[in-house]
Amino acid sequence: MPVGPYQSPLAFISDAELDAHHAAQPVDYQAAPQPAGLKLRGVEKRFGDNLVLRGLDLDVPAGQFLAIVGKSGCGKSTLLRLLVGLDEPTGGRIEFVDEEGEAAEPNSRIVFQEPRLLPWFSVADNVAVGLGDGVPKAFGRREAERALKGVQLSEKSKEWPSKLSGGQRQRVALARALVSRPGLLALDEPLGALDALTRIGMQDLVTNVWRELGFTAVLVTHDVAEAVHLADRVIVLDEGRISLDLEIPRDQPRRHGDPVLAELEGSLLDTILGKA
Numbered sequence: 001m002p003v004g005p006y007q008s009p010l011a012f013i014s015d016a017e018l019d020a021h022h023a024a025q026p027v028d029y030q031a032a033p034q035p036a037g038l039k040l041r042g043v044e045k046r047f048g049d050n051l052v053l054r055g056l057d058l059d060v061p062a063g064q065f066l067a068i069v070g071k072s073g074c075g076k077s078t079l080l081r082l083l084v085g086l087d088e089p090t091g092g093r094i095e096f097v098d099e100e101g102e103a104a105e106p107n108s109r110i111v112f113q114e115p116r117l118l119p120w121f122s123v124a125d126n127v128a129v130g131l132g133d134g135v136p137k138a139f140g141r142r143e144a145e146r147a148l149k150g151v152q153l154s155e156k157s158k159e160w161p162s163k164l165s166g167g168q169r170q171r172v173a174l175a176r177a178l179v180s181r182p183g184l185l186a187l188d189e190p191l192g193a194l195d196a197l198t199r200i201g202m203q204d205l206v207t208n209v210w211r212e213l214g215f216t217a218v219l220v221t222h223d224v225a226e227a228v229h230l231a232d233r234v235i236v237l238d239e240g241r242i243s244l245d246l247e248i249p250r251d252q253p254r255r256h257g258d259p260v261l262a263e264l265e266g267s268l269l270d271t272i273l274g275k276a
């Protein structure tokens with residue numbers, strides 16, 4: 001049941017589908033989590049007559065922060081669903097790779113960040129849900145507190161979601177996605193419903209947790225400035241293909257208003273709008 005005005009852009013993912021996705025990934029919490037990279041070869045996705053992705057080749061090194069942008073309906077969410085295994089390609093293949101680029105099953109979770117909170121669970125319990133079933137309660141509580149500290153929300157751990165602001169709810173959702181120390185985190189418009197200032201604060205928080213935890217991140221966003229601020233690399237999808245693959249040559253943390261980033265943002269917008 002959604003809380004607040006934000007609806008997942010992937011409304012067709014049911015709770016049962018997400019539960020099954022997470023349950024299928026038993027995690028060894030003793031092992032040090034490692035980032036999971038991706039290798040795509042000739043990936044195609046067709047819905048009936050609609051060929052949405054037309055033979056994509058893409059290597060995402062372990063630990064990279066990749067952003068996917070493009071016009072509405074170009075296939076961003078479809079690609080993200082394929083990357084995390086929520087859907088199957090109709091052609092080509094997707095493999096996980098380790099830090100050396102060799103094919104390897106991830107030793108940590110592939111997590112799809114889901115913005116909805118459970119209104120009948122406290123903040124801490126909402127976060128502990130991200131650990132899945134079969135985790136000892138005390139361990140779950142401790143890890144949830146750790147994750148809440150990471151998103152600077154320790155003081156709200158006993159609160160109900162309905163008592164939080166939109167930005168605080170997004171932070172709880174982020175803590176739930178991070179609590180299992182994912183190898184890859186998929187984010188589909190995670191900050192879409194936030195006001196501009198809260199959004200900037202959340203962007204900085206996402207950057208900090210990514211730098212600290214070292215997972216691979218794949219972000220789908222309509223906001224080109226956000227993509228350039230957060231990602232190491234931005235790809236533009238157009239008519240089922242990658243029309244631009246751009247490295248962002250700036251160390252993190254980045255400053256909002258950096259002229260080099262503004263220039264890159266302009267090039268990306270020109271490509272998306274067909275002016276390049």
Ligand SMILES: Nc1ncnc2c1ncn2[C@@H]1O[C@H](COP(=O)(O)OP(=O)(O)OP(=O)(O)O)[C@@H](O)[C@H]1O
Pocket residue numbers: 009012047050052070071072073074075076077078079222
């Ligand atoms: N489950 C589905 N069944 C049929 N068609 C689908 C399905 N999912 C996506 N599509 C189609 O695939 C195309 C790409 O959709 P997708 O949601 O991936 O685009 P998007 O780039 O994420 O769009 P937006 O930016 O508007 O969120 C659209 O034409 C959409 O109608």
